[in-house]
Amino acid sequence: MAVSEQNVKETYDKLCEKLKDLSSLQGISGLLGWDEMVMMPSGAAASRGAQKAALAGVVYDKETDPELGQLLDTLRKEQKGLDEWASANIRDAHKSYVKATAIPKDLAQRIARHETDSYQAWVEARKASDFSKFAPYLQKWVDLSKEKAAFIDSTKPAYDVLLDNYEKGMTSARLDEIFVQVREGLVPLIAAIKSKIGTIDDAWVKGTYETEKQAELCKQVALDLGFNLENGRLDVSVHPFTGGTHPTDVRMTTRFKQDDLLDGLTAAVHETGHALYEQGRNLNYDGLPVNSSLSMGIHESQSLLWERMVALSLPFAKYLKPKLAAHFPEKFGGEVTAEELYKAENVVRDVSLIRVEADEVTYAMHIVLRYELERGLMDGSVKVEDLPRLWNEKMEKYLCCVPPNDAQGVLQDVHWSMGLFGYFPTYSLGAMYATQIYLRSKDAIPGLEEQIAEGEFKHLKAWLNENIHKVGSLHTSGDELMKAVTGSVLDPEVFLGYIRSKYTALYSL
Amino acid sequence: MAVSEQNVKETYDKLCEKLKDLSSLQGISGLLGWDEMVMMPSGAAASRGAQKAALAGVVYDKETDPELGQLLDTLRKEQKGLDEWASANIRDAHKSYVKATAIPKDLAQRIARHETDSYQAWVEARKASDFSKFAPYLQKWVDLSKEKAAFIDSTKPAYDVLLDNYEKGMTSARLDEIFVQVREGLVPLIAAIKSKIGTIDDAWVKGTYETEKQAELCKQVALDLGFNLENGRLDVSVHPFTGGTHPTDVRMTTRFKQDDLLDGLTAAVHETGHALYEQGRNLNYDGLPVNSSLSMGIHESQSLLWERMVALSLPFAKYLKPKLAAHFPEKFGGEVTAEELYKAENVVRDVSLIRVEADEVTYAMHIVLRYELERGLMDGSVKVEDLPRLWNEKMEKYLCCVPPNDAQGVLQDVHWSMGLFGYFPTYSLGAMYATQIYLRSKDAIPGLEEQIAEGEFKHLKAWLNENIHKVGSLHTSGDELMKAVTGSVLDPEVFLGYIRSKYTALYSL
Known part of the structure; x- marks a missing residue:
């Protein structure tokens, strides 16, 4: 029997109703999470746990609703009259449905139980700086993750299946290509910079900065960049x-340290980048999968575009300098130039042990290291017990420094303690996407750097809204989006070229 | 076949699991509501609406889950081995189940639709001060409410069925008894006080009070009364x-007006009373119906006990005066005495048109008036079109003043626009419960008034925790709780005696 366009439309509308309902419940889950971090009184932890579990149960029931599966089956066979946005909705909703229904309850429960145990073990192990205390928990994560991946798609390498949860459409074969190129480009550059450490003066920025004034400054910057308080907090x-x-309800947070002005400022710009991506979504497809963020890497590209490409640039230093002078006249009111500020913001440190403290040059090598290790864990070529040794060897090779202990080495990140394999690469993919997108926007927006220097960010924001934010999840991968926006898939050479030229100038290499 | 204690226990445990899950979801609903009023950015109203609707749908499905009905049926037949708390859970859960399942979907939808329309109509009518614009909407509420009541229990008067939603176990027959007594006691007293209006000086309290300082003072008072910030905000x-x-997560809010110090202060104490009731619940029965508040009237008794019996008393004025002097030395630093403060706090105004602005003497008559009218609407003895006339006649008779227009008369309250019939009486029941409970606590706690004067509230709080808060919904009505706590069902004469003696002294009647 032929299916009429009318039938397809009705089935699709029913699907959308279910997906929007699910999206509303996920929005509530977002509120519970935000509230827990920002507002909840400390004594409410247990009841909040019960609330989250109750909501997760409801969401799970809706995600695995057999009626949803039937609607998707019908629509996958016949999409007469539907446009590409509708097709993308069906595609992504089906993918989520397959993932949600693939994992047996027993495995889901074992994973949920291990989450708490493993996190606790990691906290203890890090405190004692003793990897062996965490090793058995990590081994169990490796086993559970492989088991889970096999249920979702046993025809693919486990690592690829996990990766897809964070970076849709990405594979380890493609990551190998990318990260080898990154490694070969960065390792000699880092070594060259290390020989010039100390040639940029940033000691003058150190000092004590009132946190209230930092907060005021950062709010002003976030609003200048385009964060909308009508639709956020x-x-x-x-x-x-x-x-x-x-x-329409995007909530970003910041934090300020008295002794580190630049840290709070870059963090605020970083979060503004994430927030602008969220606020910029296309409300014509409100509550539907096609309107969600494409991937973690693309999300990170938006935070890093504003943080690194914009806020760490010389034009931005020109915009920022008078603002700093107004808030902290004793430090910035005198003869400090935008050039001096720019240089101080971009200092590379001699020792780069900790990922979250790394600058934009060394950061990617922290990721390459983690990628190589976690990929090896998944395909069996790396054993859990060898991790501390391999970690330190790679640190020496890639970053010319060796952690003095496990706490500052293999135990520094929370990710593996939560079973997050395939998450790390998205940080560096984000940085590379950001460079490529930013360079394209510079071509598209005449006078962009002059605008930035004058504190006019609206053209860049509008361009990102149009080309990245509103497009949501229409494409199937970061590469596809890059192709659509910049004319080419992700090209690490663009990133390497940017880093090389910036730091060759900064360090007179 | 005989049912073993073990079977009963297992069935009861299953019931509790479902009820706790429901309670967690209702807690989430509480967060959505709080957030909307206190935190949500304005542009998020539509998405919040969708989230609330999605959650309401989930809650409705769980409230009407046939499995829940089966568990309740089984347990209502056999409760071998269960204690009185368990029985109360079964009793109240069954009552809620019957109510949730009684109303046909079609009627529920008509009610939901009318909520929005009617509220808008009321807002417009009040703005225009024209009752006729609201009359058809009110008539529809009367019809819908009768229809709804008949579905829940067609053997009882509609008003009694509605009343039970707010004041469990209360009936209109009992309210008639109570409110006739209140009316006969208060009307002559109010007339007597009116002849002495102006004999208490409170002009000196008027002035401008910095709201930040008011907030600071009120926070201190709330904490002194026992509000716990570990379990609240x-x-x-x-x-x-x-x-x-x-x-464990009770969130109270306050608001302050520059030109009205006492208003913000009494509101803060009032909300603290509600909050202490919530924080004081017995966590042994966490998430179960027996652990919820007994009724709106009992909830209000806790706010009014602290607001009126404690904070409007002379001992409290002794505690408060030095605090006021510390925060507002220009006004309270001088020769003001606790007695003068006490008198100023308890002034009765000549004209009492608006319920929410009424003092503790006239307040009850605002309620008697509304009760008589809404009861008449339900039994047909009062016609919607006659409301403005009847309202004004009763105002003159009970409160010696006539509203100049509908906005300040019959249109002043939001309740009827939301279809809330049977809600008003709980305010005055709360005041009467409060008096009776407070007088009992005074007998039970030697030196209570001296403690209050010294700012020591912990014994009173502990007594209320033990006798009211922890008891939750164990009893079937406010009367039953009153009997258990004070030895007698609600006795309006206790309230009248308190009012008479206090105001006879204040106004030298």
Whole structure:
């Protein structure tokens, strides 16, 4: 029996109704998370746990609803009259449905139980700086993750299946290509910079900066960049993050340290980048999968575009300098130039042990190292017990420094303690996407750097809204989006070229 | 076949699991509501609406889950081995189940639609001060409410069925008894006081009070009364209210006006009373119906006990006076005595048109008036079109003043626009419960008034925790709780005696 366009439309509408309902519940889950980090009184932890579990149960039931599966099956066979956005919705909703229904309850429960145990073990192990205390928990994560991946798609390498959760459409074969190129480009550059360490003066920036004034400055900067308080909030939390419940309700947080002005400032710009991506989503497809962020890497590209390509540039230093002078006249009111500020912001440190403290040059090598290790864990070529040794060897080779202990080495990141394999690469993919996107925007927007120097960010924001934010998840991968926006898939050479030229100038290499 | 204790226990455990899950979801609903009033950015109203609807749908499905009905049926037949708390859970869960399942979907949808229309019509009518614009909407509420009541229990008067939603176990027959007594006691007293209006000086309290200082003072008072910030928050919102997600997460709000110090202060104490009831719940029965508040009237008794019986008393004025002097030395630093403060706090105004602005003497008559009218609407003895006339006649008779227009008369309250019939009486029941409970606590706690004067509230709080808060919904009605706590069902004469003696002294009647 032929299916009429009308039938397809009705089935699709039913699907959308279910997907929007699910999206609303996920928005509520976002509120619970934000509230827990920013507002919840400490004594409510247990009841909040029960609330999150109750909501997760409801969401799970809706995600695995057999009626949803039937609607998707029908629509995958016949999409007469539907446009590409609708097709993308069906495609992504089906993918989520397959993932949600693939994992047996028993495995899901074992994973949930291991989350708490493993996190605790990691906290203890890091405190004692003793990897062996965490090793058995990590081994169990490796086993559970392989088991899970096999249920989702046993025809693909386990690592690729996991990777897809964070970076849609990405594979380890493609990452190998990318990261070998990055490694070969960066390792000699880092060595060259290390020989010039100390040639840029940034000691003058050190000092004590009132946190209230930092917060005021950062709010002003976030609003200048385009963060919209009608559709969002700005609060303070222990760790900066961007959450919220919906593109019309995006909540970013910042935090400030008295003795580190630039850290709070770059974190605020970083979160603003995430927040602008969220606020910029296309409300014509509100509540549908096609309107969600494409991937973690693309999300990170938006934070890093504003943080590194914009806020760490010389034009931005020209915009920032008078603002700093107004808030902290004793430090910035005198003869400090935008050039001096720019240089101080971009200092590379001699020792780069900790990923989250790394600059834009060394950061990628922290990721390459982690990628090589976690990929090896998944395909069996790396054993858990060898991790500390391999970690330190790679640190020496890639970053010319060896961690003095496990806490500052293999135990520094929380990710593996939560079973997040395939997550790390997205940080560096984000940095590379950011460079490529930014360079394209510079071609598209005449006088962009002059605009930045004058504090006019609206053209860049509008361009990102149009080309990245509103496009949501229409494409199937970061590469596809890059192709659509910049004319080429991700090209690490663009990133390497940017880094080389910037730091050759800064360090007179 | 005989049912073993073990079977009963297992069935009961299953019931509790479902009820706790439901309670967690209701807690989430509390968070959505609080957030909307206190935190949500304005542009998020539409998405929040969708989130609330999605969650309401989930809650409805769980409330009407046939498995829940089966568990309840089984347990209502056999409760071998269960204690009185378990029985109360079964009793109240069954009552909620019957109510949730009684109303046909079609009627529920008509009610939901009318909520928005009617509220808008009321806003417009009040703005135009024209009752006729609201009359058809009110008539529809009367019809819908009768229809709804008949579905829940067609053997009882519609008004009694509605009343039970707010004041469990209360009937209109009992309210008639109570309110006739209140009316006969208060009307002559009010007339007597009116002849002495102006004999208490409170002009000196008027002035401008910095709101930040008011907030600081009120926070101190709330903490002194026993509000626990480990299990709650204190914020500012347009209308003060107490919400939250759980007894370990109680969120109260206050608001302050520069030109009205006492208003913000009494509102803060009022909300603290609600909050202490919430924080005081018995966590042994966490998430179960027996652990919820007994009724709106009992909830209000806790806010009014602290607001009126404690904070408007002379001993409290002794505690408060030095605090006021510390925060507002220009006004309270001089020769003002606690007695003068006490008198100023308890002034009765000549004209009492607006319920929410009424003092503790006239307040009850505003309620008697509304009760008589809404009861008449339900039994057909009062016609919607006659409301403005009847309202004004009763105002003159009970409160010696006539509203100049509908906006300040019959249109002043939002309740009827939302179809809330049977809600008003709980305010006055709360005041009467409060008096009776407070007088009992005074007998039970030697030196209570001296403690209050010294700012020591912990014994009173502990007594209320033990006798009211922890008891939750164990009893079937406010009367039953009153009997258990004070030895007698609600006795309006206790309230009248308190009012008479206090105001006879204040106004030298």
